[in-house]
Amino acid sequence: MEKKDIIQSFKDSLFTGLIALALFGPIVGLRTASKGEGLFITPQWGVVFLLVGLCILGRFLINLNSARKTEITFFSKFTSKFSAVTEDKAKHFAITAILFAVVFPFLPFTDRYFMDVAIMILTYIMLGWGLNIVVGLAGLLDLGYVAFYAVGAYSYALIATTFGWSFWICLPLAGLFAAFFGILLGFPVLRLRGDYLAIVTLGFGEIIRIILINWYEVTNGPDGITGIPRPSFFGLPFKRSPDEGEISFHLFFNLEYSTMHRIIFLYYLILVLALITNYFTLKIRKLPVGRAWEALREDEIACKSLGVNPTNTKLTAFAIGAMFGGFAGSFFATRQAFISPESFTFIESAIIVAIVVLGGMGSQTGVVLASIFLIGITEMFRDLEQYRMIAFGGAMVLIMVFKPKGILANRKPTILMHGDKK
């Protein structure tokens, strides 16, 4: 590395520092505090200088790294090794990951907290896989995916609380409702592409949330729906003292009562739902309709000239993606036993899109890694309370710097030559 480069990257770092100063100065530097009567501004320049200094240092290190053109930092070594493993031995990796997921609840260090985080990560993995059909395969950028999650959750909650039907009946119904809304969104956006599509889907997500808030008679508005039935183990409820005529799970299997039973059951439920989503996606990619999705992402005019019907192709992508969002929503509703419009804000859509994009568009394993990374990191810093979103942002920046095309950027072909299977 030459001296000129060092000076160049140093200058660049100073410039970064200037931007950081402009941002952090007013936001962090000027703190309003209420003392006695009224608000007073207390400056905290020390913190600002610390943050600006960190930005300059970080930028300088990144510059040094890219100037050398060889990936030598620990992080990039780690990730490149990682993607090499998953590309070569994707199957082994998948099997190991699934095995780990299956035994996870019974590992010695697994406690209630770990289980909750794992359930959350799996929910996002499922949502990511669902959205991957729309964004990754069909190439339709959907920023309102949370709408289908909400439709699924509310359908489940309303059906279950009104008719008292079991989880296994409500789940497919909720999926169907969500798919119906997927088609509803699909029709007006058929002609749109790229940015325009993104804006309309964003609006759709907000419309659904605002309807949920204002349609008081049905959705109970901002108060949400309470008392959503918990799932039962094929008819055996998870209760300490079951109602008359019922046998609860722990009595049937002759176990000591524990709240963990229900958590573990929920964990396996979402694991199975997520794996179904994945299995379905992998299968459909090899069918004409799945291939048509990918072709549509690549080139719409070529698709038309080859006789692919773009209307049907887009609608099926929206419907099927929405359906899985709806399943995940049902699961969310039954797990929480309470839902309100607050759970379905734009930030949820943004997180799901981030998982798909950062995972590497269209990569199923990438979604898993990105979910674990983004949700896991945000959870690890839960003690920092409101600052944990900084960790979330930081995680995104790290991926964008070191893996600009996503953690796993390669699309795996659906057809391999004989003898190509490793």
Place this chain on the structure above:
Amino acid sequence: MLKITNVETFYGKIQALRGVDLDVNDGEIVSLIGSNGAGKSTLLMTISGVNKAKRGNIVFNGKNIENQAPHKIVDMGICQVPEGRRIFSRLTVEENLRLGAHANEKGKYFENDIKEVYDLFPVLSDRKTQRGGTLSGGEQQMLAIGRALMSKPKVLLLDEPSLGIAPKLVNQIFVSIKNINKEKNVTIFLVEQNAKKALELADRAYVLVNGKVTIKGLGQELLKNKDIQVAYLEGGSKN
């Protein structure tokens, strides 16, 4: 077989085709030549149904197709190889071909059809599992033609198959086009800027200027036509 009468197509307020009359008979190779912006590609897109004709008729085997959806037109037996090849670059060669057979992939002839394309372009067979985007320009053109053949068309519409391809490969592709016509009995409607090649290959040819057909005749005749020689072969042509 394909009869186009008085077709007018617009892009917004701009008129691209000003009453085109043209017909293609069963088993022929018909070329359409013309300079940039004459409306050649627009005509192909209008036949395919991607652009809609505002006025005029397009009749294929006795049926009016000017208001049909593009995928219906492909089903009826007209398939287009679009300008610039438009390969699905992140999909493999075989996936590209399978997309060509989109509707009839489950059909019993599929295996045979794909074998025929590989026989026609052996290089595609070697590159079966390679991504479309990694092929050379000429190979991509072969793939685009092969992909269109997978839909078993009666008429193949070719839009500038020589565009951006090495001269040696251009010859090879034109030989293939002739083979497709003669051996597989596919009627060919070819749009080209490379007038010399297109006229040599064609049974009959048309010249399109400013959205209108100005000259028509046998391919060999047009090669000798003074006006065409000046405008497209010696004077204007850099080929």
